[in-house]
Amino acid sequence: MSPPAPDRSGHLNFVIDAELCVACLACVRVCPTDAIAVAGDEPLLLQVVDEACIRCGQCLPACPHSAVKVNGEIGRALAIASQGDGVLILSPESVAHFYPATPEQLINACYEAGFRAVTRGVIGDELVAAEYLKLWEEEPWGTLIRSTDPVVVETVRVQFPELLPYLAPVTMPAVAEARYLRAQHGSELKIAYAGICPPVSSSDLDAAITFGDLDQLFRIRGVSVLTQPTFFHRVPEERRRHLSAAGGMPLALLEESRYSSRRFRKIRGLDALPAVARAVAVDRLDLGFVDILSTEGALDHPLSGPTDELYWRRELLASTEPPRSRQPIVDGAVVASVGATFAFKPRRLVPDPEAVGAILEQIGRGPNGRPWDCGACGFETCQRFAEAAALGRASMRQCTPYQERRADEAQRAAAVDTMTGLSTYRVLRDRLAFEIERGKRSYEGFAVLFLDLDRFKEVNDQYGHEAGNEILRAVAGEIRNAVRASDVAARYGGDEFVVILTRTDLQGGARVAEALRAGIEGVGRRLGYPSGLITVSIGLAEFDPRQPGEGDLLVSADRALYRAKAAGRNAVA
Ligand code: SF4
Numbered sequence: 001m002s003p004p005a006p007d008r009s010g011h012l013n014f015v016i017d018a019e020l021c022v023a024c025l026a027c028v029r030v031c032p033t034d035a036i037a038v039a040g041d042e043p044l045l046l047q048v049v050d051e052a053c054i055r056c057g058q059c060l061p062a063c064p065h066s067a068v069k070v071n072g073e074i075g076r077a078l079a080i081a082s083q084g085d086g087v088l089i090l091s092p093e094s095v096a097h098f099y100p101a102t103p104e105q106l107i108n109a110c111y112e113a114g115f116r117a118v119t120r121g122v123i124g125d126e127l128v129a130a131e132y133l134k135l136w137e138e139e140p141w142g143t144l145i146r147s148t149d150p151v152v153v154e155t156v157r158v159q160f161p162e163l164l165p166y167l168a169p170v171t172m173p174a175v176a177e178a179r180y181l182r183a184q185h186g187s188e189l190k191i192a193y194a195g196i197c198p199p200v201s202s203s204d205l206d207a208a209i210t211f212g213d214l215d216q217l218f219r220i221r222g223v224s225v226l227t228q229p230t231f232f233h234r235v236p237e238e239r240r241r242h243l244s245a246a247g248g249m250p251l252a253l254l255e256e257s258r259y260s261s262r263r264f265r266k267i268r269g270l271d272a273l274p275a276v277a278r279a280v281a282v283d284r285l286d287l288g289f290v291d292i293l294s295t296e297g298a299l300d301h302p303l304s305g306p307t308d309e310l311y312w313r314r315e316l317l318a319s320t321e322p323p324r325s326r327q328p329i330v331d332g333a334v335v336a337s338v339g340a341t342f343a344f345k346p347r348r349l350v351p352d353p354e355a356v357g358a359i360l361e362q363i364g365r366g367p368n369g370r371p372w373d374c375g376a377c378g379f380e381t382c383q384r385f386a387e388a389a390a391l392g393r394a395s396m397r398q399c400t401p402y403q404e405r406r407a408d409e410a411q412r413a414a415a416v417d418t419m420t421g422l423s424t425y426r427v428l429r430d431r432l433a434f435e436i437e438r439g440k441r442s443y444e445g446f447a448v449l450f451l452d453l454d455r456f457k458e459v460n461d462q463y464g465h466e467a468g469n470e471i472l473r474a475v476a477g478e479i480r481n482a483v484r485a486s487d488v489a490a491r492y493g494g495d496e497f498v499v500i501l502t503r504t505d506l507q508g509g510a511r512v513a514e515a516l517r518a519g520i521e522g523v524g525r526r527l528g529y530p531s532g533l534i535t536v537s538i539g540l541a542e543f544d545p546r547q548p549g550e551g552d553l554l555v556s557a558d559r560a561l562y563r564a565k566a567a568g569r570n571a572v573a
């Protein structure tokens with residue numbers, strides 16, 4: 001068994017089109033490897049992290065905006081076609097993609113595009129199936145995990161290294177076929193593959209493209225598929241199966257599965273892998289042959305098309321399948337390895353636990369004292385989100401509870417004057433408008449007090465700004481104590497304050513104003529300043545529901561304030 005050629009980076013690349021993406025996070029929710037990361041914060045930009053992507057394609061149908069794109073190596077495939085001496089392995093699912101073109105028209109189009117030979121991936125399936133049969137007959141195999149699905153293989157390599165020794169040492173059909181073709185035609189042969197699920201990365205294929213890429217290749221080469229003859233003008237390489245089913249499973253093994261043999265387990269989807277890993281590596285159970293695929297098969301792969309057309313695709317493919325060959329179709333004289341070893345691939349980067357803890361702290365906990373785990377960020381749990389964020393692959397902008405708390409805090413910060421703890425001008429303005437509207441409806445008046453500390457600038461100049469701030473805080477405390485919960489006490493700016501006294505007439509307002517004037521006079525004494533240094537002038541105005549449109553209340557209160565100042569200060573007017 002010859003060692004596998006070194007891998008090169010992925011054949012298919014998943015990318016997110018920033019123009020189409022609305023950052024709804026639907027793709028993040030379905031990605032099994034957290035490979036979709038935040039690339040920018042304002043606005044939220046998403047990208048696929050190539051080394052974490054296992055090319056499962058789940059993000060493709062999940063995106064409601066068709067923003068996820070998949071690109072194969074179309075440039076390389078084009079070069080092979082243009083040189084006219086390469087081979088195209090065209091996987092059988094192509095008949096569904098190119099329908100209503102017939103398989104004959106499609107293959108004729110591939111020739112016309114420049115490929116010297118076109119095969120239909122059957123030889124690869126036959127080679128792989130024969131190898132599985134051989135392995136299965138070699139006892140004892142406690143557990144043997146099917147290794148023809150690149151998504152399964154990548155998931156095992158990255159997430160379940162304990163299963164690596166159980167992966168069947170068999171390569172994927174497209175790779176097996178490429179090796180066979182080179183053994184036949186020489187090691188320099190250039191080989192392109194067009195299909196759904198190429199190996200994630202492998203040097204055995206010179207190019208791998210999607211059917212969408214093949215469409216584009218035809219356009220570039222000026223080839224029209226539908227106008228091709230409906231009969232072969234050049235018969236393609238062998239296309240009849242002998243012992244395999246599509247995907248490289250031997251029919252004989254599939255027969256065994258029909259009898260619910262305990263030596264054969266059929267698993268579809270990656271969700272069962274943790275249980276398989278536990279059974280094999282922890283409980284030391286022999287599971288027999290584990291026939292595992294990430295989907296029902298290539299026809300059910302997200303790249304194949306919508307799930308609700310699966311049965312149509314199956315029927316179409318079955319109707320174009322040529323009759324089985326009675327004889328082996330693989331030339332026994334051609335010696336090509338179908339072996340594979342699957343190396344451990346380092347787990348995704350491990351985040352710093354301290355950074356994860358700090359992010360969890362920022363997120364906080366839900367009302368029940370437990371992590372929110374609300375899923376709004378696209379991750380199942382806060383823990384997984386925090387890990388991705390610690391690696392720089394997620395942004396706090398994705399976390400709704402955190403953003404809501406920040407918004408609350410910002411709103412509170414905007415509502416409260418940080419120096420005095422009274423309401424800000426913004427709250428005053430909104431509440432004044434609200435009280436006027438309410439007064440008009442309920443026919444109730446209210447009073448407004450405008451307060452201005454007397455000669456405060458002199459106090460500041462003489463005793464310093466720190467002393468001035470202390471006085472402002474003490475005056476604010478006095479005002480807070482003098483008003484009811486339903487009233488509004490706000491800092492208007494500098495040493496000016498405004499109080500709205502709800503459901504209070506002019507006389508009531510005057511009483512409160514007088515109490516405030518006296519209280520503030522006492523503030524100076526309490527803080528140890530000379531008597532008469534800290535005083536306030538107060539202007540009073542009333543909202544009269546009988547004359548609701550009569551001028552601006554704050555202006556009226558301000559005018560009254562000037563009258564109080566003119567009357568010698570430390571007064572109410
Ligand atoms: S192809 Fe799969 S692994 Fe890659 S980004 Fe999409 S969902 Fe994630």
Ligand code: SF4
Binds near residue numbers: 028
């Ligand atoms: S599913 Fe993903 S790629 Fe599509 S719009 Fe939402 S965030 Fe963007």
